[in-house]
Each structure stands twice: as structure tokens, then as C-alpha cells.
Amino acid sequence: MTADHLDGNALAGPLAELFAVDVTAATGRCASCGLAGPIAALHVYGPEPGLVGRCPGCEEVVLRLVRGPGSAWLDLRGALSLRVTLPE
Amino acid sequence: MERPPVERPPVERALVERALVERAPARRARWTAARLTGIRDETPTARTLRFSVPGWPGHLAGQHVDVRLTAEDGYSTQRSYSLAAPADGDTVELTVERVPDGEVSPYLTEVMEVGDEVELRGPVGGWFVWRPESTAPVLLVAGGSGVVPLMAMLRERRRAGSRVPFRLLYSLRGPDSRYYADELRRPDPGVDVTFLYTRGTPDPWPRPAGRVRLDDLAEGGWPSSFEPDCYVCGPTGFVETVADLLLTLGHAPERIRTERFGPTGG
Incomplete structure (x- = not known):
């Protein structure tokens, strides 16, 4: 992979269109290598044709987000789980 | 039945305002x-x-x-x-x-x-943030315009009256590229600012121009035993380099928060 990537912080705005909680601070677990860490630490490529978040450990795709006219597609097949911290 | 408005004491009001800020992201943008x-x-x-x-x-x-x-x-x-x-x-x-x-x-x-x-x-964005109730010492490492969110942290420290010690290492081309020059020339008590010039320095200047090195982080940062929270923001290559150097110096990965900005830019 090249060094031409951003990180998961750049997903905050696009994901905030979909979710009411900040997903970038959530802990995701990579389905490929099992590494767990904040979504903010993913290596992110894009923004065209869509945003692709790759695991900083193994560089496999964790999530993809494509925003089209009138809809958004979120592909989370590379994420085993998402742990979101919530206030009691 | 209508209840009269409650006049809250300042501390409690601050907590309520904080709670509002914490809750603010809980809505779709x-x-x-x-x-x-x-x-x-x-x-x-x-x-x-x-x-x-x-x-x-x-x-x-x-x-x-x-x-x-x-x-x-x-x-x-x-x-x-x-x-x-x-x-x-x-x-x-x-x-x-x-x-x-x-x-x-x-x-x-x-x-x-x-x-x-x-x-x-x-x-x-709820990851690359500093909260004034935090008590750990803070190391800020900026590459170029990556200083912007770190400046927000320095200003939040001042606004909140926090006494948490901060150190800022600011890597930039030369003296003319300095953002917030007046403010950083006279930092608040408890804040150390070090400029790391990569192309040209003021004359005279103790450190020759060059990219950030291990020595810069060892001398201008905190020992890892202080368990500081480290925030690194800049171009992707800069962030990768600094994060690696901080790991080499023994800082725990979970205490290093990074934000890259990129080539897609502008």
C-alpha cells in the first residue's frame, strides 16, 4: 500500500450522516487479522468512488462507504464487531 | 404545572454545559x-x-x-x-x-x-480530542497545518483554566510558515513550545534545519514513564514517522492518537 491515505478521522462526517453516535471513536475488530482498535485509526482511501477503510495491521478492507444521490451504501463485511462506548 | 427556572451555581452550570457538549454528537449531522x-x-x-x-x-x-x-x-x-x-x-x-x-x-x-x-x-470526530478534565500530561506534535487542532487543545486548556502540563513540538518549513505566531511566542504557564524547522531557521538557531528526529521527541517531549497523552497531526508521512519514533521511545500505542491529512486535499 502507498502512503497516500488518510485515516478514520476522515470518516467522521460521512458516518455522522448515518449514525447518531460517533463511530470513529468506537472499537472495531478486523475480520481478517483480529486486530482491535478505534475506527479513527483505519487507513482510509478515497473519497472517490467511495471511502475505503483498511486495517492498519493487515491492510485488509474493514469497511466501505459510498454516498450516492439519495442513498448511502455501507459495507462492513471486514469488521467482526464494533464496540461503542455509551453513557449509562 | 410550570416550574420556575433554576439558577444553578457556576460549577454545576459548567457540568451541565459539559454534558450538553458531550451529548451534542448524539444526533445525525x-x-x-x-x-x-x-x-x-x-x-x-x-x-x-x-x-x-x-x-x-x-x-x-x-x-x-x-x-x-x-x-x-x-x-x-x-x-x-x-x-x-x-x-x-x-x-x-x-x-x-x-x-x-x-x-x-x-x-x-x-x-x-x-x-x-x-x-x-x-x-x-470523537477520537482525536482532548478533554479538559483529563489529568495526564500532554505532548502535541504538529507537522505544518496539522497544528490547527492542537492549537484548539492549547486554547481549550486556557479557556478551562487547566494546569495540565503541555508540550508542543511544531515542525514547519521556516519562520514565515508559523501559524498563531504571536500566541505561540508567549505560551501560557505550563506550556512549552519548540519549533522544529525543516528548511530554514532564524539566525542564530541551535538546531540545524531538518526533519523531525528521535532526539527532538526525546528532548522536547515527555519521558514515556510520565504516561503522557500524545496527539500527532500532520501529513501522512509525518504522522507515520512520529508515531513510530514515539513507540521507539516506549510510549504505549493506546496513548498515541493520530490524525492524518492528505493528498486528496484542498
């Missing part, structure tokens, strides 16, 4: 109109823009916003910019570096005038 109310030049290629955003919910130091421009023919494009200062009511500040051939930054830095409007979405 929408685009809202932001009107430019002030401009301050930082360098020949960067300026700070002050916007009025009615209904602004407040934000945490380190958060960013997305800015959207729409042309008359309907074409629209957006970029992310870090908030440069704590919120002041409905007023927010961004510092924008002009990227040659960029789509958004040339408009923001050269064309836009006071009274003009853009669309803004935010605040967003």
Missing part, C-alpha cells in the same frame, strides 16, 4: 449555513476564518467540520477542516491552508469575503 464574520491572515498562504453558525451545539478541542461549496450549476464538493479554537457561542474558527490547484481552499483563502456563506457540517 446536517448541513447548515455558516456566515463569514472575520478573517485573520496567519501566513502568506493561510488564514483563519471566523464563522457565525446559528444554533451551534458546541464542540470538543480537536474536532473538525466538513465544509461544502456548491457552484451555480449545482456541482458541489466538500473538505474537512479542523476547528482552531473552542466555540464562542455561535462563533467557530477554522484555519485553512491554500492548496495550489485545490477545489475548496483557494475559495476560502482568496475569494471569500465577510458576509459570504458556505455550508458546514459538524462538529464531527
Whole structure:
């Protein structure tokens, strides 16, 4: 992979269109290598044709987000789980 | 039955305001109109823009916003910019570096005038943030315009009256590229600022021009045994280098927070 990537912080705005909680601070677990860490630490490529978040450990795709006219597609097949911290 | 308004003591009010800020992200983000109310030049290629955003919910130091421009023919494009200062009511500040051939930054830095409007979405991002109730010492490492969200943290420290010790290492080309030059020349008590010039230095200057090295972080940072929270922001290559050096110095990975900005930019 090249060094031409951003990180998961750049997903905050696009994901905030979909979710009411900040997903970038959530802990995701990579389905490929099992590494767990904040979504903010993913290596992110894009923004065209869509945003692709790759695991900083193994560089496999964790999530993809494509925003089209009138809809958004979120592909989370590379994420085993998402742990979101919530206030009691 | 109507209840009279409760006048809360200042401390409790602060907690309530904090709770409001904490809760603020718990809504889906929408685009809202932001009107430019002030401009301050930082360098020949960067300026700070002050916007009025009615209904602004407040934000945490380190958060960013997305800015959207729409042309008359309907074409629209957006970029992310870090908030440069704590919120002041409905007023927010961004510092924008002009990227040659960029789509958004040339408009923001050269064309836009006071009274003009853009669309803004935010605040967003809950990872690369510093909260004033935190007590760990803080190391900030900035590469170029990566200093913007770190400046917001320094200003939030001042606003909150925090005494947490901060150190800022600011890597930049030369003295003319300094953002917030006056403010960083006279840092608040408990804040150390070190400039790491990469191309040209003032004369005389103890450190020869060059990219950030292990020694810079060892001398200008905190020992890892102090368990500081480290925030690193800059271009991707800079962030990777600094994060690796901090790991080499024994800092725990979970205490190193990074934000990269990139080549897609402008």
C-alpha cells in the first residue's frame, strides 16, 4: 500500500450522516487479522468512488462507504464487531 | 404545572454545559449555513476564518467540520477542516491552508469575503480530542497545518483554566510558515513550545534545519514513564514517522492518537 491515505478521522462526517453516535471513536475488530482498535485509526482511501477503510495491521478492507444521490451504501463485511462506548 | 427556572451555581452550570457538549454528537449531522464574520491572515498562504453558525451545539478541542461549496450549476464538493479554537457561542474558527490547484481552499483563502456563506457540517470526530478534565500530561506534535487542532487543545486548556502540563513540538518549513505566531511566542504557564524547522531557521538557531528526529521527541517531549497523552497531526508521512519514533521511545500505542491529512486535499 502507498502512503497516500488518510485515516478514520476522515470518516467522521460521512458516518455522522448515518449514525447518531460517533463511530470513529468506537472499537472495531478486523475480520481478517483480529486486530482491535478505534475506527479513527483505519487507513482510509478515497473519497472517490467511495471511502475505503483498511486495517492498519493487515491492510485488509474493514469497511466501505459510498454516498450516492439519495442513498448511502455501507459495507462492513471486514469488521467482526464494533464496540461503542455509551453513557449509562 | 410550570416550574420556575433554576439558577444553578457556576460549577454545576459548567457540568451541565459539559454534558450538553458531550451529548451534542448524539444526533445525525446536517448541513447548515455558516456566515463569514472575520478573517485573520496567519501566513502568506493561510488564514483563519471566523464563522457565525446559528444554533451551534458546541464542540470538543480537536474536532473538525466538513465544509461544502456548491457552484451555480449545482456541482458541489466538500473538505474537512479542523476547528482552531473552542466555540464562542455561535462563533467557530477554522484555519485553512491554500492548496495550489485545490477545489475548496483557494475559495476560502482568496475569494471569500465577510458576509459570504458556505455550508458546514459538524462538529464531527470523537477520537482525536482532548478533554479538559483529563489529568495526564500532554505532548502535541504538529507537522505544518496539522497544528490547527492542537492549537484548539492549547486554547481549550486556557479557556478551562487547566494546569495540565503541555508540550508542543511544531515542525514547519521556516519562520514565515508559523501559524498563531504571536500566541505561540508567549505560551501560557505550563506550556512549552519548540519549533522544529525543516528548511530554514532564524539566525542564530541551535538546531540545524531538518526533519523531525528521535532526539527532538526525546528532548522536547515527555519521558514515556510520565504516561503522557500524545496527539500527532500532520501529513501522512509525518504522522507515520512520529508515531513510530514515539513507540521507539516506549510510549504505549493506546496513548498515541493520530490524525492524518492528505493528498486528496484542498
